[in-house]
Amino acid sequence: EAQVTQNPRYLITVTGKKLTVTCSQNMNHEYMSWYRQDPGLGLRQIYYSMNVEVTDKGDVPEGYKVSRKEKRNFPLILESPSPNQTSLYFCASRGTVAYEQYFGPGTRLTVT
């Protein structure tokens, strides 16, 4: 089954404690991205990657890091989380032939 997976689905952490949210897709998609969703603000892109070892900033990259060492994986790293990073995070992937973007199930992060 074609899918995008994320882990963990829920996470409560404290300010400053480094964390990683994993994202994996099995569709051999080149393009992957991370979004955060906040009430009234829609989906804002954090980082994206157009292929292995190629990443770039989206609209709200401050406080986040990513890496793309393998085509299927695109982890999101918060080196020092702060309360304003409390949000719902979605990973997504997209191929170069079909236009549809597939989303993961989401990760709800709370930073206290």
Place this chain on the structure above:
Amino acid sequence: GENVEQHPSTLSVQEGDSAVIKCTYSDSASNYFPWYKQELGKRPQLIIDIRSNVGEKKDQRIAVTLNKTAKHFSLHITETQPEDSAVYFCAASLDSWGKLQFGAGTQVVVTP
């Protein structure tokens, strides 16, 4: 960069009536316009999309229209049903697999 505005932010309709959501975009080079539906607690999922070489596309009770000159596109849902209640996002993309810029979303509530 691309900017997408979406209206209204909330829409309440009686079951069986039609719902219309409108989006405008800023970059005339954008050529791909998808609509996503997000049910409560779920991930966004593509419901219909349109490319810039087409003015209208229909899929059962949903349709999307595109006016390139005015740089706006709309989602039309006819004969609304309670299961149409969700948040709907429009988006615009500059190329076939690049960054999707999302609107802020429309909360649609269908009352029986």
